[in-house]
Amino acid sequence: MKSSIRAIMLFLTVPIVCSFLLPSPSPSPSPNLSLQLQAASSAAKTAKVKPLDPTAPAPLLSQNPPMKIALLVEPTPFNYVSGYSNRYNEMLRYIKQAGDDVSILTTDDRPSPPTSAFGYPIATTLGFRFPLYNHVCVTFDLPELKGLRLMEKFRPDIIHISSPGFLLFAALIYARVMRVPLIMSYHTHLPHYAKEYLGYIPRIEDFAWFLVKFAHTRADLTLTTSPQIKKEMEGRGIKRIDVWRKGIDTVRFDPKFKSVSTRKMMTDDNPSDFTLVYVGRLGAEKRVMDIKPILEKLGPKTRLCIVGDGPQASELRREFKGTNTVFTGQITGDSLSSAFASADAFVMPSDSETLGFVVLESMASGVPVVACNAGGIPSIIEHGKTSYLAEPGDTDEFVKYLEILRDDKEKYEDMKRECRKEAEKFSWEAATSVLRNVQYPIAMQNFRSRSFGGYGGVRTAFLGRVWRIKFAWLVKKVKRLVTLGFFRDWWYSGEEEKPKELGQ
CATH class of the missing domain: 3.40.50.2000 (Glycogen Phosphorylase B;)
Incomplete structure (x- = not known):
């Protein structure tokens, strides 16, 4: 009895294993795997955009062709006075001059929030006042999911999200679902604030760093506002960081x-x-x-x-x-x-x-x-x-x-x-030019170099392509197994040509 069972298992197992191991006898063979991998390897060797030295002159503002940018920002920089607000307003001013198309999502619970800035539409999603700092309104973009609808309609080339905040968690999902490069700009040093406001909670600073690292390791590029913060984040194991150049309105402040x-x-x-x-x-x-x-x-x-x-x-x-x-x-x-x-x-x-x-x-x-x-x-x-x-x-x-x-x-x-x-050495035009002509392309480049739609590590795109090719090959073998194609191949293995009625 046992020997009969072994014989049946062997009879079933051998053709199944062989169907996965042996190449398909199709008269139109699939492209050679090694040639595909070689092409992928040569594509990976194309010229790359590199970070610009902080002292280097900025490129021309309109050096790169216009792009579509989804800007997700909280708290709103349009009803909120700070250096952070100035940065985003000046960015939009010069992005407009470069001819880029921007769609903005923010949250603002004040009466009659602005609906446009510099000619760009502002969509406002439901938010709430942060209990520990009730002067700002933040959001998870729930239940409206305006960000997702914005992405589906606007189809941006890149998503730019401010950090830290709650909206960035929605942005992480939107970026990966829509397979769009994601850049995060870090404006408020969360671990320091956590220590200041919640210092009575044990290890609260470490938890804040955990949250920062969790979010920013999933970005295709992080922008800090100073070299010191960049160095500190790198020391915590966060990679793909550059400095968003500072700027000042020397006409307004004189x-x-x-x-x-x-x-x-x-x-x-x-x-x-x-x-x-x-x-x-x-x-x-x-x-x-x-x-x-x-x-x-x-x-x-x-x-x-x-x-x-x-x-x-x-x-x-x-x-x-x-x-x-x-x-x-x-x-x-x-x-x-x-x-x-x-x-x-x-x-x-x-x-x-x-x-x-x-x-x-x-x-x-x-x-x-x-x-x-x-x-x-x-x-x-x-x-x-x-x-x-x-x-x-x-x-x-x-x-x-x-x-x-x-x-x-x-x-x-x-x-x-x-x-x-x-x-007088710093201008907003120069800072925005570096942003759109150097840092946005670097984020896009990092996205393309990571496998699994941006989830993998940097320089894993080649492995991702290998995985996809092997997966496609595996699916083909499973299809042959399900349709009993290997029996057909065995039955006609001695003939030079298969009957017409079998679709050959």
Whole structure:
């Protein structure tokens, strides 16, 4: 009985195995596998786009032909004042000049959100206020799935998503389902914020890094806003990173906006006092409270003006009550330009800046800065020449550099000129040109070089092609097995030609 079972199993197994191992006897043989692999190998050797050196001149803005870009961004940069907002608005301004087509998806729960920017349509999906920072609206793009409908209709060449956020998780799915290259730009240093707001949770910083790595290892290219953040992310094992060049509007921020009336407002009508300014979001992570002991040590002839709004605004007003401090709230346009240019020095106590646009804006206004030697700020400031860097939380060091600016008039005037000169090196047109002509093509290139529609590692596309060819060959063999084709091949193996009625 056992021998009969073995014979039957052998009878069934041998033809099945042979049907997979032996080539098909088709009169029109399939393309040779080695030739296909050779072609794939030669295609992989084509010229590649390489990252541009940070000091290299930018290419012409319209060097590459127009492309279709899906921009998914949260929080909205259209009702939200910050350096982050400036970057996206300036990007769109020059992308428009290059002739690219952009479709924008964001979330905005304010009344009558904008429906277009620079001639590009803005789609708004349902969102919610983030509990730990309720000044911004974020979204998972649920239940509307507007992003997916946008992709199906618009068919973009590339998806650009801001990070960190919740919308990026939807973008990851959309990019892979639609098989579109994905570029992420990293604007807020999530691990630092997690430590600042949720430090009471054990290992919260490590968890934040896990989330950052989970998302960004799935991008075809990550853009950071400073070399320092790029280096830190690379140290955490995140690959395919480049720096989105900084830019500054040197027309909007200029020493010519210096105003006597603005200075009087900023100093409670004491314009002759040494005047400090802080411009930015008022949140705990910005460490604005660190300025209070600095102000007290500089003495009664020093004034402070705080420009901006945020979740810590009420607390800061209480803490600074009784000091020489003026709060203006959030201001924009010429009033903001004038607030920068009318101060004597800018104080930046934050150690969480991925770049620090307000530092560049102050320098463009001809106002020296004393800032934290942390995050992306050291990439902006040449210590002792264009401004000063102090260690985070070191009150005495901040005071020392501010006293130099106050007391050494010759040094102060030299530094004002150097500030403006340094800021004039950067333009938004150059930053956008590198983005669309170098960094977008690199992301597309990385996508093509990864197997399984972008899921595999870099330089695995060749293996992916091999896998697809072998899989197609395997499917063909399974089809022959299911249709008992191997019996037909065996039956007619001794004949030169098969009967016409069998379809040959």
